[in-house]
Amino acid sequence: MVRVSAPGKVMISGEYVVLEGAPALVAAAPARARVTLAARPTRTSDGSPPDPGRSPDAQPLPPEALLARTCAESVFGPLTRDMDLAIDTSALRHQGNGEGSRKLGLGSSAAAAAGTVAAVAAANGLDVSNPTVRARLLPIALDGHRAVAPEGSGADVAASTLGGFVRVRRDGEHLDAARIDWPASLHLALVWTGTPARTSDLVAKVKSLAARDATAYQRAxxxxxxxxxxxLAAIERGDARGAIDAAAAHHDAMQLLGETAGAPIVTPExxxxxxxxxxxxGSAKPSGAGGGDVAIAFLPSESAIAELGDACRIAGLALLPLRLGDDGVRVDEPLD
Known part of the structure; x- marks a missing residue:
């Protein structure tokens, strides 16, 4: 057996514009997907042959994990014995009060793809915690993730694979990705709005605007x-005040884009x-496509995080206890 985990992601800057080749910044979140490869039993509990398209608990496996496994085995070689794949992304969900689990927008599909590729690599003897190996895993994970996001930026996959804070830039089918250092004087907090959102719907409305009115799209x-x-420039030079001000402008620009495209990118929450x-x-902006999900706050001090939490509780919002910049893919239990 081999067990691997991969972090979720939080977009910090560059939403939407990353899709047209602009640089963006994404962070790994400590909420992690768990991926297990284990020897397949010859029969299930009811005596029937196991289905390789389902996890051992009979749940259908996500398409990104199935494709990621195929892509990884084509690169690293087939596994030496039949092994079942199991995916657990429950840590990337927020448990509501009697309403079931709700997606937080932390990139569960990207983490599943990255974790699956890492599991196959680890089963073939590679050290997936090595930065050089992680760089090899990234394009394979991107190929697997295209099963569900063929036109995605790949930033979420980069965060789930490499970990830390990752500067990304998409160039056609290629993704340039490199980790950067985070300035100690700039503090982050995540605010859960209580409302999940569908990224694909919002992106489709923005693309529709670009197709029908290029001038209005460019103005927005x-x-x-x-x-x-x-x-991004303020973060890279360690300018906390400049980053806070730029994040406020980023929020306003996302609101303008949403209003122009008829997309609820910036919700009341x-x-x-x-x-x-x-x-x-401080300041805050949507993290990701908007429409709900998570806001990311940029703050001048640790004490401001506590103040933010108190104010959010009064307003019906909630801070997520996630410290960004988590480790990338890693083996949580060595191969037996």
């Missing part, structure tokens, strides 16, 4: 491109999170 996307570049962060000397 240009401020976002500029704000994202300013935010995301606006509320931004206003609360501003009131304590």
């Amino acid at each position: 996307i240009t401020p976002l491109r500029e704000a994202a570049a300013t935010l 995301l606006t509320k999170a931004a206003m609360i962060a501003h009131s304590i000397g």
Whole structure:
């Protein structure tokens, strides 16, 4: 048996513009997908042959994991014996009060693809914690993830594979990805809005705007491109105040894009999170496509995080206890 985990992701800057080749920044979140490869039993509990398209508990396996396994075995070689694949992404979900689990938008499919590729690599004897090996895993995980996100940026897969804070830039089918250092003077917090969102719906509306009115699209996307570049540059030079101001501009630019495209990118809950962060000397913006899910707050101090938490509770929002920059894919239990 081999057990591997892969982190979720949180977008920090560059939403939407990353799809047209602009740089973006993404972080690995400590909520992790768990991937297990284990020797397949000859029969299931009811005496029937096992289905390789399902996990041992009879749940259908996600298509990104199935394709990622095929891609990984084509590169690293087939596994020496039949092994079942099991995926657990429950840590990437938020348990509601009697309402079942809700997706947080932390990239569960990307983590599943990255974790599956890492599991196959580990089963073939590779050290998946080695940065050089992780760089080899990334394009394979991207190939697997295309089963569910053929036009995605790949930023989420990069975070799940490499870990830390990752600067990405998409160039056609190729993704440039490299880890960067995070400035100690800039503090992050995640605010859960209580509302899950479908990224594909929002992206489709933005693409529709670009197709039907190129001029309006450029008027809306240009401020976002500029704000994202300013935010990334401030982070890379360690300018906390500059990053806080740029994140506020990033929020406003995402709102303009949504209004122009007729897409609810910045919801009332995301606006509320931004206003609360501003009131304590910080700023906040949607993380990811928007429409709900998570806001990311940029704050000048650790104490401001506690203030943000208190204010969010009063406003009906919640802080997520996730410290960003987690490790990339890793083996959690060595091969037996």
